Amino acid sequence: MFRFKKILYISIFTILFSACDKDRKDDSSGEQFTPLVYSMLPPTKELPKLSAAYIKQKNTEIGNFFTNNYANDFENISFLVAKNGQIIYEKYSGFADKENNILNSADTPLHIASVSKVLTAAAVLKLVEAGKIELDQKLTTLFKGFPYVDVTIRTLLNHRSGIKKYGYFTEDKTIWDTSKTITNKDILNLLITKKIPLDHPTDTHFVYNNTNYVLLALIIEKATGLKYSNAMKAIVFEPLGMKNTFVFDENTPLNKATPSYKWNYQKYEFDYLDAVYGDKNIYSTPRDLLKFDLSRNDANFLSKSLISQVYKGYSYESKGIKNYGLGIRLREWDNGAKLFYHNGWWHGNTSSYINLKKENAVIIALSNKYTQKTYQVKRLSVLFGDYPFTLNDTATTEE
Numbered sequence: 001m002f003r004f005k006k007i008l009y010i011s012i013f014t015i016l017f018s019a020c021d022k023d024r025k026d027d028s029s030g031e032q033f034t035p036l037v038y039s040m041l042p043p044t045k046e047l048p049k050l051s052a053a054y055i056k057q058k059n060t061e062i063g064n065f066f067t068n069n070y071a072n073d074f075e076n077i078s079f080l081v082a083k084n085g086q087i088i089y090e091k092y093s094g095f096a097d098k099e100n101n102i103l104n105s106a107d108t109p110l111h112i113a114s115v116s117k118v119l120t121a122a123a124v125l126k127l128v129e130a131g132k133i134e135l136d137q138k139l140t141t142l143f144k145g146f147p148y149v150d151v152t153i154r155t156l157l158n159h160r161s162g163i164k165k166y167g168y169f170t171e172d173k174t175i176w177d178t179s180k181t182i183t184n185k186d187i188l189n190l191l192i193t194k195k196i197p198l199d200h201p202t203d204t205h206f207v208y209n210n211t212n213y214v215l216l217a218l219i220i221e222k223a224t225g226l227k228y229s230n231a232m233k234a235i236v237f238e239p240l241g242m243k244n245t246f247v248f249d250e251n252t253p254l255n256k257a258t259p260s261y262k263w264n265y266q267k268y269e270f271d272y273l274d275a276v277y278g279d280k281n282i283y284s285t286p287r288d289l290l291k292f293d294l295s296r297n298d299a300n301f302l303s304k305s306l307i308s309q310v311y312k313g314y315s316y317e318s319k320g321i322k323n324y325g326l327g328i329r330l331r332e333w334d335n336g337a338k339l340f341y342h343n344g345w346w347h348g349n350t351s352s353y354i355n356l357k358k359e360n361a362v363i364i365a366l367s368n369k370y371t372q373k374t375y376q377v378k379r380l381s382v383l384f385g386d387y388p389f390t391l392n393d394t395a396t397t398e399e
Contacts, residue, residue, distance in 0.1 A: 035234060035238075036224065036235055038235065040126060040235060042240060043085070043294050045299070047085050048084055049086070050083060055088055059088055062088065066079075075369060076094030076095065076104060076367045077092070077374075078108065078285060080287065080290060081362070081364075081380065082361065084360050085294050094367075098259070098261065098267075099259070104368075106286075107285060108258060109258060109283035110351075111280070111281070111349040112349070112351045112366060113351045114343065114345065114346070115351045116213075116278070117279060117344075118342050120216050120217060121327020121328070122292070123220050123235045124153065124220060132224070133223050134153070135152070135309070137153050139151050139153070139215065143188060146191070150201075151163065151202050153216070153219065154326070155203050156213070156215055157216065157326040157327055158206070158325065159315075160202065160204070160205065161211075162201055162203075162204070163199070164198070164211065166187045166276070169190070169194075170187070170272075175194055181274070183275055183276065184215075184217055184278065187211065187215075205315060206317075208324070210276075212279075213278040213279035214276055217278025228247060229247035229249055242288040243288070244284065245288045246282070247282055247283075249275055260369070261368060280344070286365075289362075297355070310325050311330070311340065313325060328341070329343070339378070341378060343375050348367075350372065350375070354380075363378070363380050365377045
């Protein structure tokens with residue numbers, strides 16, 4: 001039955017794709033997109049139902065965690081914990097728009113910051129699986145004049161490219177006028193025309209770098225012929241029913257973005273970097289991200305050979321528990337436990353996505369009022385598996 005459903009899904013997308021393929025183009029309006037045969041799909045296998053007693057127990061434990069840690073100063077939060085696709089606990093509080101007295105709700109899309117990288121990587125990996133691009137393809141084959149001959153799609157995904165961070169080199173007035181909004185294409189053009197040197201030789205060590213995912217977004221555009229916002233709708237958002245998720249770019253009305261705030265509710269204004277996407281600039285909700293997580297963890301997401309390359313570390317030059325796979329952070333402990341996750345920060349927005357792959361559980365926390373406590377929700381992983389955290393450990397976690 002499940003095999004039949006999978007074949008039916010693929011057949012429908014193939015028909016749609018064939019009918020629309022001749023009309024594919026880069027539509028910068030952000031209003032149209034083409035259905036694609038390599039889109040993510042909802043899971044084809046239903047996970048076991050949780051008992052009422054289990055849900056009640058976990059709900060109580062998670063509720064106590066929040067009461068003990070966040071009751072006084074964590075006013076803005078969109079939070080969800082689920083197992084087997086079933087929501088165990090969720091909480092929405094604070095202001096989506098304080099100036100207009102609009103409260104956060106389950107349908108309020110918040111800026112997910114660098115958790116956007118997980119979604120960008122998923123789209124790239126689907127394109128690799130479909131043979132549209134190759135994991136070890138050099139960027140010199142994709143962008144004319146690209147100056148870094150050893151940089152590949154893989155070294156962008158795992159942050160080993162050695163390329164400079166765009167937030168640093170664009171501050172140089174001789175390189176960019178920061179009174180002007182910069183775009184992904186502008187950043188690529190600067191890398192090519194301004195001869196921006198590498199920070200270090202490619203594939204020698206890990207440096208977390210937003211420029212990598214700016215380029216991956218452009219690769220998605222190159223491979224699909226669609227604007228990134230449209231490609232993400234076609235590959236991820238639309239087929240998964242993520243109705244409250246969108247990409248903010250240079251064509252998006254400013255009032256569509258949910259505001260973000262400093263700790264004292266002082267509003268962050270837009271700056272010249274706020275139209276850049278791929279590394280950030282996806283707005284979503286915990287419920288939508290749960291749909292994404294279920295599809296991403298499904299056996300039909302990618303082939304076994306490709307998925308094995310996603311969930312492994314690539315940087316072992318120095319000893320430690322932290323590492324990075326292909327679009328996902330991981331921690332590896334001596335006892336064999338592995339935690340897959342991604343955190344994010346941009347302006348007042350902080351985010352945390354904890355993917356407990358082994359336990360079929362997910363923890364998602366978003367806030368549009370700055371706090372590092374968003375990153376503490378990883379401690380809840382001990383409620384589902386053997387992870388070396390404690391619920392009472394108050395040490396902060398960096399983005």
